[in-house]
Amino acid sequence: MKKIYKTLLGASSLMALAGCSFVQAGEQVEETLRVEHAEAEKLNVEIDMGVGALTLGTGTEDWLEGSFLYPENHWIPKLSHRNDTIKLTQTKQKKKIMNKQKSEWDVLLTKNTPLDLSIQTGAAETTLDLTEAKLHNLSIEAGVGECTVDLSGDYEESFDSKIQTGVGESIVYLPKKTGVKVTAEKGIGEIHMEGLTKMGDSWVNEAYDSSATRIHIDAEMGVGDLTFIVK
Numbered sequence: 001m002k003k004i005y006k007t008l009l010g011a012s013s014l015m016a017l018a019g020c021s022f023v024q025a026g027e028q029v030e031e032t033l034r035v036e037h038a039e040a041e042k043l044n045v046e047i048d049m050g051v052g053a054l055t056l057g058t059g060t061e062d063w064l065e066g067s068f069l070y071p072e073n074h075w076i077p078k079l080s081h082r083n084d085t086i087k088l089t090q091t092k093q094k095k096k097i098m099n100k101q102k103s104e105w106d107v108l109l110t111k112n113t114p115l116d117l118s119i120q121t122g123a124a125e126t127t128l129d130l131t132e133a134k135l136h137n138l139s140i141e142a143g144v145g146e147c148t149v150d151l152s153g154d155y156e157e158s159f160d161s162k163i164q165t166g167v168g169e170s171i172v173y174l175p176k177k178t179g180v181k182v183t184a185e186k187g188i189g190e191i192h193m194e195g196l197t198k199m200g201d202s203w204v205n206e207a208y209d210s211s212a213t214r215i216h217i218d219a220e221m222g223v224g225d226l227t228f229i230v231k
Helices: none
Strands: 002-009 030-036 043-058 066-071 077-082 085-090 102-109 114-129 135-141 147-150 159-164 167-174 179-185 189-192 195-201 203-206 215-222 223-230
Touching: 066 077, 066 085, 085 223, 179 223, 195 223, 215 223
Parallel strands: 002 030, 043 085, 043 102, 043 114, 114 135, 114 147, 135 159, 147 167, 159 215, 167 223, 179 215, 189 223
Antiparallel strands: 030 066, 066 102, 077 085, 179 203, 195 203
């Protein structure tokens, strides 16, 4: 296995990380990418993964730090950074890879800077632990595959979230102490609410009326099951 380490420096650099030359065909590549911390009032992060498995959390001292496993010359992660915007994408493949090579992303974001976070996946297994993230706005668009989102943190600021699910089972964990309101549009499948009470066209948790901090979630499901659980 070939290992690669790359770092994006400075608050205003722009760089695409992709395309290395390899001798041996079919080799798996393990790559570490990061964007160093800089001063910003808010950080815009856009993540777009077409194929594979995405695990996302918080806790790095950098703005973003990630470990990436992918087949050489296929599904290559590209990381760009300019000012307060970070984009993490994946090269698209016209041909299918027939063997069992993996595409796995393990990404950590800063928990010290407010985030406008946008995540889009295609055919992917997605696990998002955002319990310690400073979320300003959250958008999730999941295509095919299981999706788990943990929003059960003790948040200091209110934020809005839009969650769209495609085909597969999705679970969203919600906090007890922070007020939550969920408005959901049903597709082909079932929406389940655990620990939430119906209020008009929406569902709220017990803390919603009394909490100064609130999360408003606009959910839209496709085919499969979508479950919200107060944790």
